[in-house]
Amino acid sequence: MLATERKLLIRFFGRPIFVLSIISLFIVQVSLAQKDFFQPSSNFNQGRVNGVVIAEALGGTLITIGLNYLWYKKFPHSKFHLFNDNAEWLNVDKFGHAATAYNIAAIQSDIFRWAGVKPVPAAAIGSLTALGFMSMIEILDGHSAKWGFSIGDMLANVSGCLLFQGQQWMWNEQRINLKFSYHYTMFAKYYPQELGKNWRERLLKDYNGQAYWLSFNIGSFLSAKNDFPKWLNASIGYGAEGMIGARQNPKEINGLKVPEFNRYRQFYLSFDTDLYRISGTSDFANMLLKFNRTLKLPAPALEWNNATGMKWHWVYY
Numbered sequence: 001m002l003a004t005e006r007k008l009l010i011r012f013f014g015r016p017i018f019v020l021s022i023i024s025l026f027i028v029q030v031s032l033a034q035k036d037f038f039q040p041s042s043n044f045n046q047g048r049v050n051g052v053v054i055a056e057a058l059g060g061t062l063i064t065i066g067l068n069y070l071w072y073k074k075f076p077h078s079k080f081h082l083f084n085d086n087a088e089w090l091n092v093d094k095f096g097h098a099a100t101a102y103n104i105a106a107i108q109s110d111i112f113r114w115a116g117v118k119p120v121p122a123a124a125i126g127s128l129t130a131l132g133f134m135s136m137i138e139i140l141d142g143h144s145a146k147w148g149f150s151i152g153d154m155l156a157n158v159s160g161c162l163l164f165q166g167q168q169w170m171w172n173e174q175r176i177n178l179k180f181s182y183h184y185t186m187f188a189k190y191y192p193q194e195l196g197k198n199w200r201e202r203l204l205k206d207y208n209g210q211a212y213w214l215s216f217n218i219g220s221f222l223s224a225k226n227d228f229p230k231w232l233n234a235s236i237g238y239g240a241e242g243m244i245g246a247r248q249n250p251k252e253i254n255g256l257k258v259p260e261f262n263r264y265r266q267f268y269l270s271f272d273t274d275l276y277r278i279s280g281t282s283d284f285a286n287m288l289l290k291f292n293r294t295l296k297l298p299a300p301a302l303e304w305n306n307a308t309g310m311k312w313h314w315v316y317y
Contacts (some may be wrong), residue, residue: 001228005009012174014227015249016202020021021141022296023262031246036283038282038283038284038287039117039178039283040113040114040116040283041114041116042116043116044115044116044117045115045116046157046169048115048116049112049115049116049117049161051115052111052112052115054127057153058135059192059295063104064239065132066138066300067140067245067274068140072140072143072144074144075144075145075146076144076145077143077145078141078144078145079142080139080143080149081142081145081148081149082142082148082149082150082151082297083141083142083147083148083149083150084151085150085151085152085153085246086150086152087247088245088247089240089243089246090207090240090243090263090264090265091206091209091240092207092210092212092238092239092240093153093154093157094152094155094156095212095238096156096207096210096212097134097153097156097157097160097162097195098156098157098159098160098163098178098212099178099179099180099212100134100157100160101130101131101134101156101157101158101159101161102130102135102160102161102163102164102177102178102180103160103161103293103294104126104129104162105126105127105129105130105131105160105165106126106164106174106177106293107123107126107294108126108129108130109122109123109125109126109127109164109168110122112125112126112160113279114225117174117175119151119168122166123165124165126164127161127164127165127272128316130157130158130161130164131158131161134153134157135154135157138150138154138302147192150288151184160178161188163176163178165311170215171220173220174293175216175220175221176214176215176217176219177214177215177217177233177274177293177294178212178213178214178215179212179213179215179235179272179295179296180210180211180212180213180294180295181210181211181212181213181237181294181295181296181298181317182203182206182210182211182317183209183316183317184199184202184209185202185206185208185241186210187208187242187243187244187261188202188205188206188243190243190244190258190259191244191250191253194244194245194246195244196205207240207243208239208240208242208243210218210239211237211238211239211266211284211296212237212238212242213235213236213238213268213272213296214235214236214237215233215234215235215272215274215296216233216234216235217230217233217274217277218232218233218234219232219250219277230274230277230278230279231273231274231275231277231278232270232272232273233272233273233274234267234268234269234270234271234272234295235268235270235271235278236267236268236269236282237266237267237268237269237270237296237301238265238268239264239265239266239268239269240263240264240265241261241263241264241266242261242263242264243261243306244261244264245262246259248263249261249263262307264289264306264307265306266303266304266305266307267303267304268302268303268316269301269302270296270299270300270301270302271299271314272292272296272297272299273297274292275289275292275297276289276290276292276293296317298315298316298317299316299317300313300314300315300316301313301316302313302317
């Protein structure tokens with residue numbers, strides 16, 4: 001499902017960075033005159049809350065209309081039905097769902113904390129918004145004859161929200177982030193319609209180059225008096241390679257033979273960073289550095305896969 005052009009549009013709109021950009025641009029236009037705009041409010045700020053709600057209501061409406069009228073109307077509608085895609089793309093797409101849901105929840109929570117909403121309701125708003133947005137996509141799928149409602153996708157969406165909400169309940173902070181990384185692969189050239197014709201499409205459609213990381217902030221698990229760098233993380237990652245098709249690799253495409261590739265899963269250990277934890281940064285710099293909570297930075301990595309065994313990367317992304 002996610003490898004189609006429809007999923008390209010959905011995943012582009014579903015990316016936390018895109019959602020945050022819409023909200024940020026609207027709020028900045030309305031509030032540039034405010035002093036200390038990027039500083040989180042210590043008290044409930046009705047003006048900021050109103051700006052966020054209006055921006056998100058507008059953005060959500062536009063996204064829903066865009067998905068429905070610019071894409072779904074091109075294909076036959078049907079009664080609501082289920083579709084099982086759990087055997088596709090060696091489950092890399094499911095990690096993508098979880099990571100998207102997690103990061104939408106985290107960003108939403110940050111936005112409402114910036115507006116002065118207390119931590120508990122801000123986190124709840126973030127989780128519910130993420131789950132609502134991802135559910136809306138699956139419901140639209142469920143009424144399309146070409147696709148269907150994926151229980152596997154929804155379980156991944158819920159898992160991402162629970163990863164965020166569970167940490168808020170336990171620690172009132174995010175000690176474990178779910179991050180994304182991508183590198184260029186050779187596989188897309190064999191099936192560009194499926195894996196992407198250019199780098200923008202490949203970023204979202206070529207699952208061979210995607211990896212998803214649970215990034216553990218070590219210092220936050222130690223005592224408050226520890227001297228361990230607060231910005232240094234350890235991470236475990238998951239990816240897959242050798243995939244030309246969703247469930248199996250075609251032997252030929254458009255009359256041209258495709259080389260045989262072994263489809264296999266990859267597991268990683270690597271260093272990582274939470275740059276927004278560096279002390280002494282301005283509020284604006286801290287906001288920018290929080291993109292590092294979504295994107296893993298390049299670092300040395302140890303890989304294990306069932307095709308070649310152990311492999312060392314001096315720099316992996």
